[in-house]
Amino acid sequence: MVVQVVTRRSTGPDDLADAALAVAGRRGLSGMTVRGVADEAGVSIGAVQHHFPTTDALYRFVFQRLAERIRRRIDRDPVARDAGAPVDDRLSAALRHLLPTTVARRREAAVMVEFAARATHSAELAEVQSLILGGIRSELVEILGAHGLPEPDVRAALLLATVDGLALDAVSAPSLYPGATLDACLSRQIAAALTP
Amino acid sequence: MVVQVVTRRSTGPDDLADAALAVAGRRGLSGMTVRGVADEAGVSIGAVQHHFPTTDALYRFVFQRLAERIRRRIDRDPVARDAGAPVDDRLSAALRHLLPTTVARRREAAVMVEFAARATHSAELAEVQSLILGGIRSELVEILGAHGLPEPDVRAALLLATVDGLALDAVSAPSLYPGATLDACLSRQIAAALTP
Numbered sequence: 001m002v003v004q005v006v007t008r009r010s011t012g013p014d015d016l017a018d019a020a021l022a023v024a025g026r027r028g029l030s031g032m033t034v035r036g037v038a039d040e041a042g043v044s045i046g047a048v049q050h051h052f053p054t055t056d057a058l059y060r061f062v063f064q065r066l067a068e069r070i071r072r073r074i075d076r077d078p079v080a081r082d083a084g085a086p087v088d089d090r091l092s093a094a095l096r097h098l099l100p101t102t103v104a105r106r107r108e109a110a111v112m113v114e115f116a117a118r119a120t121h122s123a124e125l126a127e128v129q130s131l132i133l134g135g136i137r138s139e140l141v142e143i144l145g146a147h148g149l150p151e152p153d154v155r156a157a158l159l160l161a162t163v164d165g166l167a168l169d170a171v172s173a174p175s176l177y178p179g180a181t182l183d184a185c186l187s188r189q190i191a192a193a194l195t196p
Numbered sequence: 197m198v199v200q201v202v203t204r205r206s207t208g209p210d211d212l213a214d215a216a217l218a219v220a221g222r223r224g225l226s227g228m229t230v231r232g233v234a235d236e237a238g239v240s241i242g243a244v245q246h247h248f249p250t251t252d253a254l255y256r257f258v259f260q261r262l263a264e265r266i267r268r269r270i271d272r273d274p275v276a277r278d279a280g281a282p283v284d285d286r287l288s289a290a291l292r293h294l295l296p297t298t299v300a301r302r303r304e305a306a307v308m309v310e311f312a313a314r315a316t317h318s319a320e321l322a323e324v325q326s327l328i329l330g331g332i333r334s335e336l337v338e339i340l341g342a343h344g345l346p347e348p349d350v351r352a353a354l355l356l357a358t359v360d361g362l363a364l365d366a367v368s369a370p371s372l373y374p375g376a377t378l379d380a381c382l383s384r385q386i387a388a389a390l391t392p
Contacts, residue, residue, distance in 0.1 A: 028317040110316040116368035117313035120306040121224040130369040137372065151380075157373065158362075158381040162354065165361020172312035173326040176333065177353065184347075185354040192388040 011043045013051045017065040020052075024062050025107040029114035032058070056118075060128050063115040066108060067132045073097050087147060091159075091190050098163050099186065100170045101179045109167040116164075136160055149196060159193045162186075207239045209247045213261040216248075220258050221303040225310035228254070252314075256324050259311040262304060263328045269293050283343060287336075287355075287386050294359050295382065296366045297375045305363040312360075332356055345392060355389045358382075 011019075019041035024032045037058070038045045052058040074080050079093035100106035119125035140156035149155060166185055170177035207215075215237035220228045233254070234241045248254040270276050275289035296302035315321035336352035345351060362381055366373035 030314070031317065110313075113309075113316055113364075114313045116364055117306075117310045118226070119368040120309055121227065126368060126370065130371050133365060133369045134372055154377070154380045154384060157377050158358065158384055161361035161365050161373070161381060162358045162385075163361065164364050165357035165359070166354075168309075168312055168360050168364050169329060169357050172315040172322060173329045174322065175326050176330055177357070181350070181353055184350045185357060188350060188354055189358075 011041050011047060013061065014065075016041050016043070016048060016051055017061045020058055020062045021065050021069075021111070024111050024114075025104075029059060029062065029111055029118070032062070034058070056122055056124055059115060059118060060125060062111065063125075063128060063132070066111055070097050070108065087143065088190050088194055091143065091193075092186060095159075095163050095186060095190070096183075098167060099182050100167055101182055106171060106174075110171045112164075113168050113171055116168075133160065133164075144193060147194065149194065155193045159189060162189045207237050207243060209257065210261075212237050212239070212244060212247055213257045216254055216258045217261050217265075217307070220307050220310075221300075225255060225258065225307055225314070228258070230254070252318055252320055255311060255314060256321060258307065259321075259324060259328070262307055266293050266304065283339065284386050284390055287339065287389075288382060291355075291359050291382060291386070292379075294363060295378050296363055297378055302367060302370075306367045308360075309364050309367055329356060329360075340389060343390065345390065351389045355385060358385045 016037060020032060020037045023036045023040050027036070034045055034048050034052075038048045041048070048058075052061060074094045074097050077093050077097070079085055080090050082090065085093075097105070098109070098112075100109040115125065116129060119129040137156050137160050140159055141152045144155050144159075145152040163186070166177065166182055170182055212233065216228060216233045219232045219236050223232070230241055230244050230248075234244045237244070244254075248257060270290045270293050273289050273293065275281055276286050276293075278286065281289075293301070294305070294308075296305040311321065312325060315325040333352050333356050336355055337348045340348040340351050340355075359382070362373065362378055366378055
């Protein structure tokens with residue numbers, strides 16, 4: 001008789017979120033199940049349910065984890081972090097991390113769009129979305145305001161919405177928004193945001 | 197003994213789509229079920245399944261129906277249809293129909309965002325999305341090109357993405373994008389699109 005020993009790793013919410021993000025990237029948020037996340041992390045379904053008792057809790061954690069990951073990437077970007085580089089180059093380098101110009105970023109953008117869609121019918125998720133978008137917008141307001149531009153609030157709101165809209169349209173209608181179009185649109189929009 | 201006679205109306209796909217759109221408006225696309233649509237239309241579940249054998253088929257029809265409804269509203273808009281009005285006023289009047297500035301339009305925008313989210317993982321729905329967005333973009337290219345503006349393609353792609361992004365952010369993070377912000381952003385973006 002063969003006794004099969006299945007080793008269950010001890011796994012915290014951060015590891016589970018990474019596993020969930022990997023599943024969501026491949027199958028979409030809507031294709032992410034508790035069983036799929038448990039399999040990916042090598043833990044029991046109960047372990048996942050312990051940390052994420054509801055689907056929305058799982059969605060929220062995945063989205064926050066994704067936002068952190070993109071944040072770290074922007075912070076490490078050599079142009080975005082270079083205080084001596086022209087502001088349009090810095091903005092472009094930072095915001096390109098939000099656009100689906102590679103397969104990996106397309107997956108990220110799809111998760112962000114699916115999260116936003118779910119947030120339209122969940123006050124809890126809408127609050128998380130407001131927090132993340134509000135954080136990015138505040139940084140944009142600061143950058144634009146530091147350049148003495150009038151109405152930095154409207155400029156920042158518009159710039160953020162444009163990036164989100166480019167991501168939305170590019171993941172849902174890819175043939176209409178190839179990489180070159182996304183780049184051209186972003187450059188044009190940043191130039192407009194910086195025009196007094 | 198009481199014999200209950202339930203009258204089932206004869207209902208075509210258009211009536212079903214209207215019923216489905218009403219359900220989706222109230223509960224979101226994700227909250228729309230075959231049973232909910234059947235109840236709304238006063239028909240059997242089988243009648244709904246006959247016309248819409250898959251969830252994607254139902255989603256597609258609801259989205260196309262919504263796009264037609266908005267299209268008709270724009271065509272009837274007194275400013276948008278006035279060939280003698282300034283082009284910025286006409287564009288503003290037309291594109292405002294896509295922004296969630298009222299409760300009814302917020303519901304419509306939420307359905308559009310949910311459809312786009314689902315299209316990220318469905319080639320069939322992505323094709324429908326491309327067709328609808330492509331149609332709007334072509335009209336924008338025509339309007340901008342008729343004014344002798346350079347790069348009308350990029351301008352149109354950017355203007356459409358901005359409107360979609362404003363709708364996305366406003367339905368998923370309403371506190372960040374109140375009506376006044378949406379209006380200010382749209383005006384600014386139209387002015388930028390019309391600047392040579």
